[in-house]
Each structure stands twice: as C-alpha cells, then as structure tokens.
Amino acid sequence: xxxxxxxxxxxxxxxxxxxxxxxxxxxxxxxxxxxxxxxxxxxxxxxxxxxxxxxxxxxxxxxxxxxxxxxxxxxxxxxxxxxxxxxxxxxxxxxxxxxxxxxxxxxxxxxxxxxxxxxxxxxxxxxxxxxxxxxxxxxxxxxxxxxxxxxxxxxxxxxxxxxxxxxxxxxxxxxxxxxxxxxxxxxxxxxxxxxxxxxxx
Amino acid sequence: xxxxxxxxxxxxxxxxxxxxxxxxxxxxxxxxxxxxxxxxxxxxxxxxxxxxxxxxxxxxxxxxxxxxxxxxxxxxxxxxxxxxxxxxxxxxxxxxxxxxxxxxxxxxxxxxxxxxxxxxxxxxxxxxxxxxxxxxxxxxxxxxxxxxxxxxxxxxxxxxxxxxxxxxxxxxxxxxxxxxxxxxxxxxxxxxxxxxxxxxx
Numbered sequence: 001x002x003x004x005x006x007x008x009x010x011x012x013x014x015x016x017x018x019x020x021x022x023x024x025x026x027x028x029x030x031x032x033x034x035x036x037x038x039x040x041x042x043x044x045x046x047x048x049x050x051x052x053x054x055x056x057x058x059x060x061x062x063x064x065x066x067x068x069x070x071x072x073x074x075x076x077x078x079x080x081x082x083x084x085x086x087x088x089x090x091x092x093x094x095x096x097x098x099x100x101x102x103x104x105x106x107x108x109x110x111x112x113x114x115x116x117x118x119x120x121x122x123x124x125x126x127x128x129x130x131x132x133x134x135x136x137x138x139x140x141x142x143x144x145x146x147x148x149x150x151x152x153x154x155x156x157x158x159x160x161x162x163x164x165x166x167x168x169x170x171x172x173x174x175x176x177x178x179x180x181x182x183x184x185x186x187x188x189x190x191x192x193x194x195x196x197x198x199x200x201x
Numbered sequence: 202x203x204x205x206x207x208x209x210x211x212x213x214x215x216x217x218x219x220x221x222x223x224x225x226x227x228x229x230x231x232x233x234x235x236x237x238x239x240x241x242x243x244x245x246x247x248x249x250x251x252x253x254x255x256x257x258x259x260x261x262x263x264x265x266x267x268x269x270x271x272x273x274x275x276x277x278x279x280x281x282x283x284x285x286x287x288x289x290x291x292x293x294x295x296x297x298x299x300x301x302x303x304x305x306x307x308x309x310x311x312x313x314x315x316x317x318x319x320x321x322x323x324x325x326x327x328x329x330x331x332x333x334x335x336x337x338x339x340x341x342x343x344x345x346x347x348x349x350x351x352x353x354x355x356x357x358x359x360x361x362x363x364x365x366x367x368x369x370x371x372x373x374x375x376x377x378x379x380x381x382x383x384x385x386x387x388x389x390x391x392x393x394x395x396x397x398x399x400x401x402x
Contacts, residue, residue: 025347029347032273032275033347033348033351035273035275035276036273036275036276036347036348036351036352036354036355037351037352037354037355038269038354038355038358038359039354068239072233072236072237074233074236074237075236075237127401128401142401144401144402145390145393145394145397145401145402146226146230146234146237146390146391146394146402147234147237149350149386149389149390149393150234150237150238150386150387150390151237151238152386153237153238153239153240153382153383153386153387154237154238154239156382157239157379157382157383158239160375170371174361174375178358181354181357181358181382182354182358185350185351185353185354185386186351186354188350189346189347189350189351190347192346192347192350192393193346193347195396195397195398195401195402196346196396196397196398197396197397197398200328200329200343200345200346200396201345201346201347201396
C-alpha cells in the first residue's frame with residue numbers, strides 16, 4: 001500500500017480503492033450518526049458551497065494547520081522520526097498532500113460507502129494499528145486519542161477568514177462554518193473507533 | 202451517591218466533592234490538551250462573557266436539546282426504562298438539572314483539579330461503567346461512544362440565537378460561539394477516556 005498513488009499523484013490516498021477495508025459500521029449507522037451530529041441536507045449544501053471557496057486555499061490551510069502543530073512540541077513530535085528526533089520530511093510531504101485532499105473531500109460531502117470505509121482507514125492511520133505503515137515511516141507510533149479528538153477544534157476554529165474569501169454574506173459564511181464544525185465532529189467520531197474498547201463505540 | 206444533593210438542590214451533582222475520583226490525567230496534561238484544542242485565555246474570556254447571556258436561558262437550552270433527543274429514537278432510548286420502554290421521568294428530571302448546571306460550568310471555564318476530575322466522572326456516567334448508578338435508574342446501560350462525541354455538534358450548533366440575546370456585536374457572538382465549540386470538544390475529549398482502550402487516550 002505504501003507505494004499507492006492515486007490519479008492526482010497523492011501518495012497513500014486510496015479512497016474508493018478495493019484495498020481499503022470495509023467500515024465496521026453500516027451506511028444506516030452513519031445516517032444515525034449524522035443525526036446525532038445534527039448534520040442535515042442543508043449542511044451538505046453549505047459544505048458543497050465551501051468547495052469553490054476553499055479549493056485554491058487547501059494548501060494554505062494545510063500550511064496554517066502545520067504552523068499550529070509545529071508550535072506545540074506534543075503535536076510536533078507525531079511527525080518526528082523516533083530514531084533521530086528530526087521531522088520526517090518525506091512523511092510530512094505525503095501526509096500534507098492527503099491533508100489538502102481531505103479539505104476537498106470534506107467540502108464534497110459525499111457520504112457513500114467508499115467515504116465511510118476511508119474514515120475508518122483514517123482512524124487506523126492515526127492509531128498504533130496503522131500509523132507509519134502507509135508511508136513506510138518511523139515517526140511516533142501512535143497519536144493519542146485526546147489529541148486526535150481535540151485537534152478537531154484547532155482544525156475548524158481558524159477557518160472563518162478562509163471561508164470569507166468567497167465573497168458570500170456573513171450569514172452564509174456562518175452557515176458554512178457551522179457545517180464544517182458538524183462534519184469535523186462527524187469525522188473525528190468515525191476516526192475514534194479504533195481507539196475504543198470493543199462494544200463501546 | 203444517588204442521594205447526594207448539592208447546595209443548589211441538584212441531585213447527583215458533585216463537582217468538587219471528595220467522593221469524585223481523581224482524573225486519570227494531570228492538570229499539565231489538561232493544559233496540553235487545551236493547546237490541541239487551540240483553547241486560549243482569550244476563549245476563556247469569551248466563555249465567561251457568555252455566562253451572563255446564558256444564565257437565564259440554561260433551562261430553555263436543556264429543553265431545546267431534549268427536543269432534539271426526543272426527535273431521534275436512537276437518542277431517546279438512552280433515557281427510557283429498559284423494562285417498560287417508557288421515558289424514565291425521574292432520571293430525566295435529575296439529569297436535566299445537571300445539564301442546566303453544565304451550561305453554567307462551561308461558561309464559568311474554571312479548569313481546576315475539581316473541574317478536571319468531574320469531567321472524568323461525566324464520561325463514566327455516559328459509559329456502562331457508571332450510567333444509571335448516580336440516579337438509581339434502569340435506562341439503557343450505555344451511551345454509544347459515537348453518540349457521545351457526535352452529540353457535541355448537536356449541542357453547540359443551535360447556540361447562536363441564544364448567544365445573540367446578550368446584545369453583543371456579531372463579532373463578539375462569533376467569538377463566544379468559537380469558544381463554545383472549543384470547550385465542547387475539549388470536554389467531550391475528556392469524557393471519551395473511559396471508552397478508550399488502555400493506553401490509547
């Protein structure tokens with residue numbers, strides 16, 4: 001898997017590939033979870049509206065998020081080589097490309113089986129079950145569950161000025177931001193599954 | 202514990218009581234987690250500003266959230282008696298008073314040891330480890346981790362009109378709402394600890 005490149009040349013990005021394992025939860029369970037998150041069809045409209053706004057800003061967003069990570073030792077060390085303590089540049093480059101694609105996938109808001117399966121895969125890639133494997137890397141072996149969930153806040157909180165660049169009204173920007181919060185929480189919930197005791201999720 | 206009432210007559214509310222177990226994580230770990238959530242001293246200012254705005258609306262907020270829960274069978278059944286399938290009214294009343302107090306505690310934003318300990322207690326009370334015990338109830342024994350985390354979105358997303366009633370500028374309302382999102386994610390992260398595999402949190 002580590003050498004997989006998708007059509008866009010994003011290493012390790014394999015949403016929709018048969019090599020991604022089936023999600024442990026069904027599409028029906030996902031529909032239920034969307035309701036727990038109050039994520040509605042209206043939110044999907046606003047997420048998709050944000051696609052055009054964010055498409056050309058995805059790399060800037062990743063750079064901004066990485067600035068936050070770099071500023072905090074306990075986050076920064078997740079992309080450091082455990083042997084040298086230095087940042088793993090290749091790992092960083094590969095993950096960064098997937099992170100930018102994640103912005104677009106979030107805005108696309110296509111909650112089909114392939115998307116659901118890939119959310120479980122993303123969870124595994126943060127967890128000791130699979131971190132480093134996709135990229136053949138030697139960084140810290142596990143992102144703590146607390147940082148996985150907590151960073152959801154750091155991901156969405158800085159989005160407003162980026163969303164404002166689309167020229168939409170304040171009210172529409174507010175709704176796009178609401179939808180991003182809901183989608184972020186939906187996703188991080190799915191990513192948390194490998195972290196949970198059997199039967200607890 | 203089920204008969205504990207605090208000074209305000211809130212049954213089972215025991216933040217700061219010696220009967221609450223120590224949090225498994227330290228205040229230093231909480232400080233780190235706040236950073237993962239990008240929750241800063243500025244957010245604390247805006248949370249505290251929201252106190253006066255929300256103080257008289259806490260019961261209305263609880264009624265609104267309960268409306269969401271009642272609308273969805275998979276959420277509603279968490280407060281139904283497993284023997285009769287009927288809503289457990291006494292359980293609902295007790296939990297509702299604590300839920301209203303939670304609004305005030307969130308706005309107070311006092312992240313001390315007593316608060317940290319109580320977050321772990323809140324997690325346990327959603328989990329099969331301790332659900333029903335505080336209230337001597339017989340409702341569904343466990344709130345699924347996915348609904349615990351997912352409902353964080355349903356909790357904060359409807360807050361804007363309530364925050365707007367304080368008469369603050371749109372910009373200040375936006376900042377109060379950002380701070381609520383961050384605090385909500387911080388808290389649900391702490392609540393998730395009993396759900397996680399040993400060592401994963």
